[in-house]
Amino acid sequence: MPIDFQQDRPIYQQLMDRLSNEIVRGDRMPGDKLPSVREYAVDTGVNPNTVSRVYRELEQLTIVESRRGQGTFVTEDQKRLNQLREELKERQIDRFITEMKQLGFSENEMIQGLQAKAKGEGN
Amino acid sequence: MPIDFQQDRPIYQQLMDRLSNEIVRGDRMPGDKLPSVREYAVDTGVNPNTVSRVYRELEQLTIVESRRGQGTFVTEDQKRLNQLREELKERQIDRFITEMKQLGFSENEMIQGLQAKAKGEGN
Amino acid sequence: MPIDFQQDRPIYQQLMDRLSNEIVRGDRMPGDKLPSVREYAVDTGVNPNTVSRVYRELEQLTIVESRRGQGTFVTEDQKRLNQLREELKERQIDRFITEMKQLGFSENEMIQGLQAKAKGEGN
Amino acid sequence: MPIDFQQDRPIYQQLMDRLSNEIVRGDRMPGDKLPSVREYAVDTGVNPNTVSRVYRELEQLTIVESRRGQGTFVTEDQKRLNQLREELKERQIDRFITEMKQLGFSENEMIQGLQAKAKGEGN
DNA sequence: GTGGTCTAGACCACA
DNA sequence: GTGGTCTAGACCACT
Numbered sequence: 001m002p003i004d005f006q007q008d009r010p011i012y013q014q015l016m017d018r019l020s021n022e023i024v025r026g027d028r029m030p031g032d033k034l035p036s037v038r039e040y041a042v043d044t045g046v047n048p049n050t051v052s053r054v055y056r057e058l059e060q061l062t063i064v065e066s067r068r069g070q071g072t073f074v075t076e077d078q079k080r081l082n083q084l085r086e087e088l089k090e091r092q093i094d095r096f097i098t099e100m101k102q103l104g105f106s107e108n109e110m111i112q113g114l115q116a117k118a119k120g121e122g123n
Numbered sequence: 124m125p126i127d128f129q130q131d132r133p134i135y136q137q138l139m140d141r142l143s144n145e146i147v148r149g150d151r152m153p154g155d156k157l158p159s160v161r162e163y164a165v166d167t168g169v170n171p172n173t174v175s176r177v178y179r180e181l182e183q184l185t186i187v188e189s190r191r192g193q194g195t196f197v198t199e200d201q202k203r204l205n206q207l208r209e210e211l212k213e214r215q216i217d218r219f220i221t222e223m224k225q226l227g228f229s230e231n232e233m234i235q236g237l238q239a240k241a242k243g244e245g246n
Numbered sequence: 247m248p249i250d251f252q253q254d255r256p257i258y259q260q261l262m263d264r265l266s267n268e269i270v271r272g273d274r275m276p277g278d279k280l281p282s283v284r285e286y287a288v289d290t291g292v293n294p295n296t297v298s299r300v301y302r303e304l305e306q307l308t309i310v311e312s313r314r315g316q317g318t319f320v321t322e323d324q325k326r327l328n329q330l331r332e333e334l335k336e337r338q339i340d341r342f343i344t345e346m347k348q349l350g351f352s353e354n355e356m357i358q359g360l361q362a363k364a365k366g367e368g369n
Numbered sequence: 370m371p372i373d374f375q376q377d378r379p380i381y382q383q384l385m386d387r388l389s390n391e392i393v394r395g396d397r398m399p400g401d402k403l404p405s406v407r408e409y410a411v412d413t414g415v416n417p418n419t420v421s422r423v424y425r426e427l428e429q430l431t432i433v434e435s436r437r438g439q440g441t442f443v444t445e446d447q448k449r450l451n452q453l454r455e456e457l458k459e460r461q462i463d464r465f466i467t468e469m470k471q472l473g474f475s476e477n478e479m480i481q482g483l484q485a486k487a488k489g490e491g492n
Numbered sequence: 493g494t495g496g497t498c499t500a501g502a503c504c505a506c507a
Numbered sequence: 508g509t510g511g512t513c514t515a516g517a518c519c520a521c522t
Contacts, residue, residue, distance in 0.1 A: 007434070007435070007436075007437075010437070010505075010506065010507095011437070011506080011507085012506080012507095017225075021225040021226060021227075024226055024227065025225065025226060025227035026227065046507090047506095047507050049506095049507065050506085050507065053506095053507095085226060085227075088226055089223070089226060089228060089236060090240075092219060092222050092223055092226070093236050093237060093240050094240065095219075096215060096218075096219040096237070097237070097240060099215050100212070100215055102140075102144045102148070103144060103147055103148060103208065103211055103212060103215070104144075104147065104148035104149065104208075105212060107237075107238075110237060111234055111237060111238065113212060113216050114216055114219070114220070114230075114233060114234060114237065115230075115234065117213075117216050117217070117220060133511080133512060133513090134512080134513075135512080135513090159493075159494060159495085160494075160495065160496095161493085161494085161495095169513085169514095170513060170514050170515070171514095171515095172513075172514070172515085173512085173513065173514085175495075175496075175497095176512095176513095178495080179495095179496085183429070188253070189253070189494090189495060189496090190253075190494090190495085190522090191253075191256070191257070191494075191495065191496090191520080191521050191522070192493075192494050192495070192520080192521040192522035193493095193494065193495090193521090193522065194493090194494060194495080195494090195495075256520075256521065257521080257522085258521080258522095263471075267471040267472060267473075270472055270473065271471065271472060271473035272473065292522095293521095293522055295521095295522065296521080296522065299521095331472060331473075334472055335469070335472060335474060335482060336486075338465060338468050338469055338472070339482050339483055339486050340486065341465075342461060342464075342465040342483070343483070343486060345461050346458070346461055348386075348390045348394070349390060349393055349394060349454065349457055349458060349461070350390075350393065350394035350395065350454075351458060353483075353484075356483060357480055357483060357484065359458060359462050360462055360465070360466070360476075360479060360480060360483065361476075361480065363459075363462050363463070363466060379496080379497060379498090380497080380498075381497080381498090405508075405509060405510080406509075406510065406511095407508085407509085407510095415498090415499095416498060416499050416500070417499095417500095418498075418499070418500085419497085419498065419499085421510075421511075421512095422497095422498095424510080425510095425511085435509090435510060435511090436507090436509085436510085437505080437506050437507070437509075437510065437511090438505080438506040438507035438508075438509050438510070439506090439507065439508095439509065439510090440508090440509060440510080441509090441510075
């Protein structure tokens with residue numbers, strides 16, 4: 001499934017987000033093998049160098065682990081994944097609050113807007 | 124007041140956001156004159172060309188209006204400003220929901236997280 | 247009646263066009279007195295310097311004539327006005343043809359488009 | 370082929386017009402790669418920054434699409450191109466009619482003048 | 493004094 | 508190699 005990327009952010013970042021989301025969400029479980037660089041590149045319609053960079057940076061975040069000759073695997077450190085999930089959550093919340101305040105919205109308006117929207121999407 | 128910019132986003136975008144936030148928030152009212160290009164450049168510690176680009180792009184968004192030889196002014200179209208405020212709000216909310224869902228959080232978790240955080244900051 | 251000017255062209259040009267159109271069209275007849283600089287400036291909501299420039303440039307085109315202490319008058323040289331009208335017509339037609347050809351339209355398409363539009367406006 | 374630009378309009382606008390004409394006319398097809406910024410700069414005898422601006426503004430009009438590290442391409446959205454062609458046609462026609470009316474010419478005079486001229490040029 | 497355009501030259505991230 | 512951003516500095520037209 002070739003992905004359509006946003007034009008305003010680097011592809012490698014979008015791929016990183018995509019993968020770490022899948023991992024944090026549990027779609028890819030600890031110990032799971034990621035597709036090979038070449039395979040994933042074909043899959044997503046992206047240059048292999050780009051995928052390579054994605055894997056490399058995910059490894060630096062200790063989210064995945066590359067094993068010589070075997071491939072790249074989701075870390076088995078469940079604690080790390082939980083921690084990461086919290087981190088990402090906090091980051092989103094902080095940003096949301098900051099930006100909404102800068103627009104002049106109050107806490108109540110944020111929550112109301114959120115509820116209106118989330119319900120509208122039938123969640 | 125020279126600004127310290129983030130390194131991961133173009134300066135001109137950060138300045139655009141800053142100004143449109145000030146406008147949408149009502150700190151700069153319809154018809155108000157913005158600082159001159161040169162003045163704002165000194166203010167923010169940025170090259171005049173960069174400020175020029177900021178003003179030009181804000182004008183394309185019909186948020187401000189440049190008048191030859193007189194300066195740059197906040198649009199007097201209050202409707203447009205209200206619309207803009209809604210747009211920016213929607214955009215933030217949509218992004219927040221999307222990202223949180225991708226992390227696997229439910230609507231309730233979003234709102235709870237939000238309330239916990241916002242209160243913690245004493246809003 | 248204050249005029250709303252386009253932002254993309256100098257005001258003095260737009261005023262020149264307006265006046266020379268009125269003259270060429272016969273709304274202002276040969277020998278007619280134009281409003282004083284100050285008066286016309288107030289009328290149109292424009293800086294007197296700008297009106298002054300307009301009159302000066304119209305004089306260079308021998309369309310108007312300024313008489314010391316009396317004011318500015320439409321030229322009484324009717325031939326000149328006829329000639330001017332033809333010139334402006336030719337200029338418009340040439341430009342129209344050139345631009346439409348550059349867009350890849352044929353002569354027939356031009357005329358059809360023109361008829362469709364002109365009729366639609368009930369002329 | 371270095372271009373000789375008019376002095377009364379910004380270079381970047383003239384380049385925009387030139388390119389969008391070529392695209393609308395079909396000389397550059399959907400998906401075609403435009404010359405690189407540097408290449409086109411040399412081609413036209415203009416500073417690369419100026420070409421850059423041209424491409425950026427064409428992108429905002431969704432006529433072209435810049436892909437990081439790959440180049441700038443004509444949009445593949447044929448609908449958009451058809452729409453654009455119509456838009457540009459309408460714009461020319463409207464302007465022509467407006468200006469000719471302001472000069473006091475009737476619809477018939479416009480069409481006659483047009484036919485006389487267009488035939489004279491052997492179209 | 494105001495915005496607008498353009499050049500020259502540099503650096504960076506991306507693919 | 509590609510586009511994107513930024514700076515420095517200059518010139519111009521408009522008001």
